[in-house]
Amino acid sequence: MRSEPSIEELFEAISNYFVDIRTIVESKNSDNKIADFILILREPKNISELDLKEITTYIDEKIIPILNGYQRFYAFVAKNSLKIALRQMYLIDNYDELEKIRLKKILNVDGSLEFLNKELCKRIKNKEIKRNDPKLKDHLIRSTMAKISIDQPNYSGYLKALEDQYPSD
Amino acid sequence: MENLKNNLFPIIKDFFPEITSIDKLIRLSGGSSNESWKISIKHPNGIKNIVFRRTPDGNEKDEENNNFVGITNEAKIMDVAKSYNVPVPKIYKVIDDKNLGKGFFMEFIEGETLGTRIVNNDEFKSIRPKLAKVCGEIIAHIHSIPTDKFTNIRTSDANEEVLKYEEVYRNHNQRIPIFEYTIDWLKDNTPKKINNKLIHGDFRNGNLIVSKDKCVSAVLDWEIFHLGDPYEDLSWICVNSWRFNKINLPVGGFGYREDMYKAYEMISGNKVDSDRAKFWEILGTLKWGIMCLNMIEIYRSGYDKSIDRASIGRRSSETEIDLIRKLVI
Numbered sequence: 251m252r253s254e255p256s257i258e259e260l261f262e263a264i265s266n267y268f269v270d271i272r273t274i275v276e277s278k279n280s281d282n283k284i285a286d287f288i289l290i291l292r293e294p295k296n297i298s299e300l301d302l303k304e305i306t307t308y309i310d311e312k313i314i315p316i317l318n319g320y321q322r323f324y325a326f327v328a329k330n331s332l333k334i335a336l337r338q339m340y341l342i343d344n345y346d347e348l349e350k351i352r353l354k355k356i357l358n359v360d361g362s363l364e365f366l367n368k369e370l371c372k373r374i375k376n377k378e379i380k381r382n383d384p385k386l387k388d389h390l391i392r393s394t395m396a397k398i399s400i401d402q403p404n405y406s407g408y409l410k411a412l413e414d415q416y417p418s419d
Numbered sequence: 420m421e422n423l424k425n426n427l428f429p430i431i432k433d434f435f436p437e438i439t440s441i442d443k444l445i446r447l448s449g450g451s452s453n454e455s456w457k458i459s460i461k462h463p464n465g466i467k468n469i470v471f472r473r474t475p476d477g478n479e480k481d482e483e484n485n486n487f488v489g490i491t492n493e494a495k496i497m498d499v500a501k502s503y504n505v506p507v508p509k510i511y512k513v514i515d516d517k518n519l520g521k522g523f524f525m526e527f528i529e530g531e532t533l534g535t536r537i538v539n540n541d542e543f544k545s546i547r548p549k550l551a552k553v554c555g556e557i558i559a560h561i562h563s564i565p566t567d568k569f570t571n572i573r574t575s576d577a578n579e580e581v582l583k584y585e586e587v588y589r590n591h592n593q594r595i596p597i598f599e600y601t602i603d604w605l606k607d608n609t610p611k612k613i614n615n616k617l618i619h620g621d622f623r624n625g626n627l628i629v630s631k632d633k634c635v636s637a638v639l640d641w642e643i644f645h646l647g648d649p650y651e652d653l654s655w656i657c658v659n660s661w662r663f664n665k666i667n668l669p670v671g672g673f674g675y676r677e678d679m680y681k682a683y684e685m686i687s688g689n690k691v692d693s694d695r696a697k698f699w700e701i702l703g704t705l706k707w708g709i710m711c712l713n714m715i716e717i718y719r720s721g722y723d724k725s726i727d728r729a730s731i732g733r734r735s736s737e738t739e740i741d742l743i744r745k746l747v748i
Contacts (some may be wrong), residue, residue: 254593255715255732263718263729324726331555333728371594374603375449379599387747390597392740407659408740416748 251349251369251393252342253401257335258294264305264328265291271313271321278316283308306332314419337400345396348419352389391416420444426518426622427458427471430596434512434524435469437462453490453642457527470510473522487642488572491515494523496617496641499568504560514632528637530630534663537629546634546665547593551674554622555682558652561638562687569617573605575648576612580702581605597739599746601705604746610695616649623661624671638723653664653683653691654699659741660707660734710740 255263268275268288275284287305290297309329317325346363353366357373372390373379379386395418398408412418424441443459447470456471474490488496497507508526531537536640538547575583588595620643628637640677655661657669657676665672670679680691715732716722736746 251594253733253736254712255718259715259718259729260726260733263724263726266724267726327726327730331726331733334730334733341638356714367596368594370596371599374596374599379602381603386600390600390747391743394597394743395735398736398740404664405737405740406662406664407737407744410666411740411744414748416743 251363251397252346253338253397258337259299260331260335261291261294264331267324267328271317274316274321275313279312281312283312299336302332302336302339333403337403341400343394345393345400345419347398349389349393352385352392356385356389388417392419395419423519426516427690430512430514430516430519431458431460431469431524433468435460435462437464437543439463442466452521453493461519466525470525470527470631471522472525488564488644490521490523490642492569492572493641493644494525496569496644497525499506499564500561500638500641502738504565505564506633506635506637507559507641508637524665528628528630530633530636531627532625532628532639534624534661534672536663537624537627538668542631543629543673543676546629546631546743547635547673547682549674550629551670551676552682554627554656554670555653555672555679555684556686557635557638558619558622558649559686561619561622561652562649563615566615566617572645574615577698578612580647580651580706581609584702584706587713591709591716593712594737595708595735597742598705598708599731601701601742601746604745605698605705606697607700609649610643610650610692610698613648615646618645618647618649618651620644620647620651621655622652623656624663624673625661645722648699649689650692650695650699651703653679654696655703657696657700658703658707660704660737697745704738704741704745708735708742711735711738 265288268291269285272284272288276282288310290301290305291389309325314322314325329348350363350366353370354360356379357368357369359369361369362384395411395416398405399418402408428438428441430594431441438460440461441458442735445457447455447457453472454475458469459468459469460469472490491513494510494513496586500507501509508528511526513523531540531543537543544585581602588598588602589719619638619641621640622638626638626640627635628639630636656671659666662668662672669676676696684690711734713732714728718729718732
């Protein structure tokens with residue numbers, strides 16, 4: 251199950267942030283990189299892993315040291331969002347595939363991942379599937395573990411789940 | 420900024436006649452909720468700091484959101500709470516000004532509000548073990564405020580809170596199976612109604628000013644106070660997202676439930692029911708997850724296009740794993 255906002259939306263938000271800080275960054279750095287990055291982030295389909303790594307390094311080396319207050323805080327948020335995007339690009343296809351296999355088995359129907367998740371939600375809501383169903387529980391654990399491993403892998407609740415060896419893909 | 424200073428000066432002079440100029444103006448917080456400014460005032464004997472709080476940009480539109488009590492009521496509850504032994508900043512003046520909008524001025528209290536520093540920094544090491552007890556006492560004092568002190572504030576008990584957040588979730592386009600599972604569990608396990616109390620509504624680590632000498636010097640952010648189930652306040656501070664990675668210290672990442680409950684029971688005379696508290700902690704976890712989803716909608720609406728607003732959506736997953744730990748395992 252894909253988290254929201256999408257990585258395209260995260261790229262858009264980072265590019266908006268870069269527009270806000272562009273004048274300050276260009277006044278302190280002699281390169282024109284930030285203008286290039288704004289263009290790259292606005293074409294999400296063409297973004298490569300290498301681009302994301304380059305932008306992350308630039309935030310670390312050229313942006314964080316020159317900013318204060320909330321603009322500096324947003325630099326950390328932007329960096330974290332780029333890391334989420336990188337993890338998603340690496341991991342999501344495999345997670346999606348395994349999630350779909352499980353959902354098809356539980357629901358006995360076929361369709362897109364979005365459709366299958368909506369169908370599962372409908373059946374939980376209508377009590378057509380019991381909350382203590384072992385297959386349902388296993389699925390919820392695995393898909394949630396997958397999601398948080400992309401979104402917040404340092405979160406205490408996830409670290410505890412790893413320590414307690416929850417099933418995961 | 421200069422314009423804001425010019426507008427503030429004559430109003431501050433009303434309640435602080437010694438003012439000679441405004442030295443500094445620093446924005447403390449803001450966004451979709453009310454904004455706060457720290458104002459350093461010059462006077463013949465030195466500098467005095469105060470806080471100015473107002474609706475975003477002096478605008479009134481957020482008060483229409485049914486969760487917010489309106490900034491005038493926010494000042495009023497703080498004034499009332501003070502007389503019931505709740506530590507809060509003193510209110511100096513409430514305004515409805517054509518240039519500044521609606522807001523109020525209050526005492527500036529020194530201390531730490533950032534949750535992560537409160538649970539980690541060495542300077543708070545000696546007071547951390549006392550904080551859960553102090554929170555229990557403060558919550559009991561809040562719940563001792565007579566409910567008839569306010570008219571026209573919203574009432575929301577367990578059942579209404581579940582239905583309200585279910586509606587917010589269903590208005591979002593994403594379907595999240597563990598949220599669906601939790602809503603179903605909450606509906607099957609809703610506790611019986613008990614007497615409503617006046618509830619702070621956002622009592623958690625992050626809304627407390629903590630200092631070494633006074634433990635909790637003040638409780639902030641009263642903008643969603645309401646009448647409701649007292650367990651809402653006792654459990655919200657235990658939601659894992661407010662423990663700042665100190666998962667084994669359920670009360671705000673600094674203490675234990677038993678210490679908080681004992682102190683609460685001593686003052687309120689009411690025994691804490693741990694099953695009821697568990698229900699509210701699960702509901703609190705779900706609520707924060709749904710609020711994270713809602714941040715995405717605020718970002719998409721264009722009201723706030725910041726990276727911070729957008730990325731909070733990805734924190735919904737934190738509550739999802741917490742709900743797995745609490746309900747599925």
